[in-house]
Amino acid sequence: MLEIRGLSITPPLLLAPMAGLTHSAFRTLLLRLGGVGLLSTEMLSARRLPMENAVISPFLVSTEAEHPLSYQLLVADNVHLARAIDRVHELKGDAIDLNLGCPAPKVRQFGGGSKLVDDMDSLRQLVAEARAHTALPLTAKIRLGEELNESSLRNLCRMLEGEGIDLLTVHARLRKEPFIRKPRWEWVGKVKNWLTIPVVANGGIFSVDDGRRCLERSGADGLMLGRGAAMRPWLFHELASELYGLDLPRLEIDRPACYFFFISQLEERFRPERRLGRLKEFTHYFSMTYPFGLRLASAVQSSGSMQEARERATVFFARS
Ligand SMILES: Cc1cc2nc3c(=O)[nH]c(=O)nc-3n(C[C@H](O)[C@H](O)[C@H](O)COP(=O)(O)O)c2cc1C
Incomplete structure (x- = not known):
C-alpha cells in the first residue's frame, strides 16, 4: 500500500x-x-x-x-x-x-x-x-x-x-x-x-x-x-x-494479559535497573484506558521494584 x-x-x-x-x-x-x-x-x-x-x-x-x-x-x-x-x-x-x-x-x-x-x-x-x-x-x-x-x-x-x-x-x-x-x-x-x-x-x-x-x-x-x-x-x-481491510486474526482484547506480557518482555530484554522506569512510563499511558486508571498509574509509580509493581497491578486488575 x-x-x-x-x-x-x-x-x-x-x-x-x-x-x-x-x-x-x-x-x-x-x-x-x-x-x-x-x-x-x-x-x-x-x-x-x-x-x-x-x-x-x-x-x-x-x-x-x-x-x-x-x-x-x-x-x-x-x-x-x-x-x-x-x-x-x-x-x-x-x-x-x-x-x-x-x-x-x-x-x-x-x-x-x-x-x-x-x-x-x-x-x-x-x-x-x-x-x-x-x-x-x-x-x-x-x-x-x-x-x-x-x-x-x-x-x-x-x-x-x-x-x-x-x-x-x-x-x-x-x-x-x-x-x-x-x-x-x-x-x-x-x-x-x-x-x-x-x-x-x-x-x-x-x-x-x-x-x-x-x-x-x-x-x-x-x-x-x-x-x-x-x-x-x-x-x-x-x-x-x-x-x-486487513484480514488479521480475530483480536480478543485482554488488557491484563497485554500488561503482563509487556512486563515479561522488559524482563527478557533489559538489565534489572532499566526495567522499572520503562514500566512506569508505559503504565502512565496504558492506565488511561481504565475509568480508575489513575490508581494503577500511581500504584506503579510509587513501586520500588518490578515485583511490587506487578503485585499492585495484579490487585488493580482483579478489582477492575
Ligand atoms: C513520551 C513521548 C516521547 C516522545 N519522543 C519523541 C521522539 O523521541 N521523537 C519524536 O520525533 N517525537 C517524539 N514524541 C512525539 C511523538 O512522536 C508524536 O509526534 C506526538 O506524541 C503526537 O502524536 P500522538 O498524539 O499520536 O501521541 C514523543 C511524545 C511523547 C508523548
Whole structure:
C-alpha cells in the first residue's frame, strides 16, 4: 500500500518515535497484537549512537522479529551524521528518520529537533549529506512550524522532498502547542497537496474514529500513532482491519494479559535497573484506558521494584 525505496509499509500505520516508550519490549507487544506497518526506535543521539553497545543498550536492543524498524536520529549538524548512519546500516535498520520536530528546550539548545528548521541552508546540507550516505528509505518528521505560515511550511516541505526525503510525517501542531490542543489535520492535507512523496499524519489519533476523521481531513497516505499506541496497543490492529481491510486474526482484547506480557518482555530484554522506569512510563499511558486508571498509574509509580509493581497491578486488575 505504501512503498518507499522498496520498503513496503503495510498497512500504512506507523509507530511514532517516543523517548522511553518505543523500545524492544513495547515493539514486541505491538507485533503480537498485529496491524503495525513500520516500527520505530525512540530518538537516538547521532553523537552517541556509534558508541552504544547494541547488546545491552535499552535504546538499541532489538530482536529479529522487530522489522521493519525505522531508526530515528536526533542530529544537530553534519559532524556525527555519517557515522550514525553507518551504525544504522550495521544494525540492519530498515529506514532512517530525521527528527526535525522535537520542541524540547534541551534538544533545541544543542541545535537539534525543531531548531534545525530555523536554518534552511544548513538543514538542506544536512539532508543532502544524509541522502548521499544511505540507500535506505530516508524519512523526516516535522511539526507545522512556529506559526501558521503556508509559504514557510511549503518551502520546508518542498526542500525536504527536493533533497531526497522519501516520506514526510507531519505532527499536526505548531512548535509550542501542547498535546492537549486539537491537532490541525487539515494542515497535513495542505502538505500532501504540495508534495509527491507520501505524507503521513500524526497527532491525536486515539480511536478508529479519530483515524478515519484524520484521513478524511488530511488525505494522508498513512497514520502515525504515538500515545494512542501506548494507551491501546491493540489500536493498530483495529485500524488495520477497519480502515485498511486487513484480514488479521480475530483480536480478543485482554488488557491484563497485554500488561503482563509487556512486563515479561522488559524482563527478557533489559538489565534489572532499566526495567522499572520503562514500566512506569508505559503504565502512565496504558492506565488511561481504565475509568480508575489513575490508581494503577500511581500504584506503579510509587513501586520500588518490578515485583511490587506487578503485585499492585495484579490487585488493580482483579478489582477492575
Ligand atoms: C513520551 C513521548 C516521547 C516522545 N519522543 C519523541 C521522539 O523521541 N521523537 C519524536 O520525533 N517525537 C517524539 N514524541 C512525539 C511523538 O512522536 C508524536 O509526534 C506526538 O506524541 C503526537 O502524536 P500522538 O498524539 O499520536 O501521541 C514523543 C511524545 C511523547 C508523548
